[in-house]
Amino acid sequence: MRFGQFSLFFITLFSVFSFPLSAQNPPQRAIAITIDDLPAANANRMTGAEIVEMTTKLLATLRDQKVPAVGFANERKLYRLGEVDDRIKALNLWLDNGFELGNHTFSHFSLNRVTLPAWEDDVIRGETVTKILLAQHGMKMRYLRHPYLDTGRDLQTRRQAEAFLVSRGYRIAPVTMDAWDWMYAGVYEDARKRGDLALQQQLVSSYLSYTGTVLDYYEKLSKDLMGYEPKQILLLHGNWLEAEHIGELLEQLRKRGYQFVTLQDALSDAAYSMPDDYIGEEGTNWLDHWAITRGHPPLNTPVFPQWVLDRANTLPKPPPDPPVF
Ligand SMILES: [Zn+2]
Numbered sequence: 001m002r003f004g005q006f007s008l009f010f011i012t013l014f015s016v017f018s019f020p021l022s023a024q025n026p027p028q029r030a031i032a033i034t035i036d037d038l039p040a041a042n043a044n045r046m047t048g049a050e051i052v053e054m055t056t057k058l059l060a061t062l063r064d065q066k067v068p069a070v071g072f073a074n075e076r077k078l079y080r081l082g083e084v085d086d087r088i089k090a091l092n093l094w095l096d097n098g099f100e101l102g103n104h105t106f107s108h109f110s111l112n113r114v115t116l117p118a119w120e121d122d123v124i125r126g127e128t129v130t131k132i133l134l135a136q137h138g139m140k141m142r143y144l145r146h147p148y149l150d151t152g153r154d155l156q157t158r159r160q161a162e163a164f165l166v167s168r169g170y171r172i173a174p175v176t177m178d179a180w181d182w183m184y185a186g187v188y189e190d191a192r193k194r195g196d197l198a199l200q201q202q203l204v205s206s207y208l209s210y211t212g213t214v215l216d217y218y219e220k221l222s223k224d225l226m227g228y229e230p231k232q233i234l235l236l237h238g239n240w241l242e243a244e245h246i247g248e249l250l251e252q253l254r255k256r257g258y259q260f261v262t263l264q265d266a267l268s269d270a271a272y273s274m275p276d277d278y279i280g281e282e283g284t285n286w287l288d289h290w291a292i293t294r295g296h297p298p299l300n301t302p303v304f305p306q307w308v309l310d311r312a313n314t315l316p317k318p319p320p321d322p323p324v325f
Contacts, residue, residue: 029219029258030231032266033062033069034173036104036145039090041182041237042189043077044319048086055090058243059097065250067260070173071238072104072145075126079324088129095137100263101130102143102173107321112150112281116157120164143263144170149178149235149283158279173263174272174286175235177218179211180304185239187311192240204245206305208252213302215256218287221298222271225291230271231261235285 035058037043040051062069071094078087094101106126111119123144131141144165152158165172184207191199222229234253236242242249250260266272271290278289291298 027229027257029229029256030261030266031177031253031258032231032233032261032263033067033236034072034145034175034233034263035069035236035238035242036072037077037108037182038071038073038094038101038104038238039077039087041185041239042318043080043087044321045189048080048083048090051090052086052093054240054243055093055238058238058246059093059099061247061250062099063097065247065260067250068099068262070100070102070143070263072102072143072173073126073130074104074106074108074147075129076107076321076324078129080322088133091130092133095133095139100139100143101134101141102145103127103130103141103170104145105147108147110148110150110283111146111157111161112148112153112283116160116164119161123165123168140169142169142171143173145173145175146283149175149285151283151289152279153281155277155279171267173267174233174289176222176230176232176285176287177214178235178285179207179214181207181241182237182239183304183312184308185237185241186315187308188241189239190315203241203308204248206308207241207245208248210302210305211249211252215253217302218285221287221291225287225294225296226271226274231266231269232258233263233266233286 038055040046040054043051046054061067071091073091078084078091080087091101103123103126105119105122107122109119109122114122127141134141152161162172184203188200188203191197191203218232219229222232236246236249253260272286274290275293276286276289277293278284280292288298
């Protein structure tokens with residue numbers, strides 16, 4: 001009896017104190033990190049040595065914090081005279097550090113802008129080096145990320161491309177969260193080169209704040225659409241902004257209750273099997289796809305900070321890709 005009384009006492013204590021504690025705890029959420037445009041988004045402006053330096057910094061934070069990630073490569077960026085070894089080394093660092101690589105097509109071709117056969121050829125060409133590196137680590141290529149998130153201008157092209165990808169052993173890597181880090185990164189890398197620390201800090205603050213807005217919006221859209229928040233998939237890019245500040249982004253995600261899961265784990269969420277008939281000129285994320293498929297196009301989507309767009313528009317155009325034969 002005494003034991004029963006004690007139990008009741010502790011249960012009462014627990015009920016009294018656990019409620020306010022649990023009310024403070026953030027909800028349990030999960031997110032997979034994916035990083036596109038490897039070995040570096042801005043590879044035409046960087047030397048191979050700088051790409052290795054940037055990659056080392058980015059991966060050190062992810063590895064130290066035990067955050068899994070898949071990186072998606074555009075192998076065209078490897079072919080620069082005298083630099084091929086360094087650029088391949090940067091890709092290989094991903095695997096050496098326990099991360100995974102996927103295919104983002106050779107030339108970053110949009111499926112909405114080129115013919116299906118040309119796009120399929122570009123997918124195959126994008127496998128060459130990455131497949132060898134994966135095999136050396138006992139792994140296989142299994143994910144494809146559509147450049148620009150463009151999945152096809154019409155349903156027939158979309159479905160044919162999907163069948164082609166399945167036939168080559170791919171699983172499509174969708175995106176549900178995207179705060180346009182690439183738009184910030186161009187301005188950030190320019191400021192970094194000029195040593196403009198004030199602008200760099202302003203961009204980081206804006207990026208983290210805009211990320212918060214995107215997360216608020218798509219967490220709510222998730223709940224409105226399917227009644228829960230699926231395991232999300234975040235799109236980032238290989239750039240100096242992430243290499244130097246991904247730690248702050250990860251902290252922000254943790255504070256919101258996110259746990260970091262592998263892409264494979266995220267894809268096990270039933271959400272990724274929902275009907276998706278989205279077609280359109282503009283690539284967009286899969287939460288938008290599902291909402292549009294259900295006849296509820298998302299309204300009042302987050303507005304990207306105009307001052308960053310204005311700054312990005314003043315940057316000189318990136319040098320063209322060197323020819324590859
Ligand atoms: Zn890309």
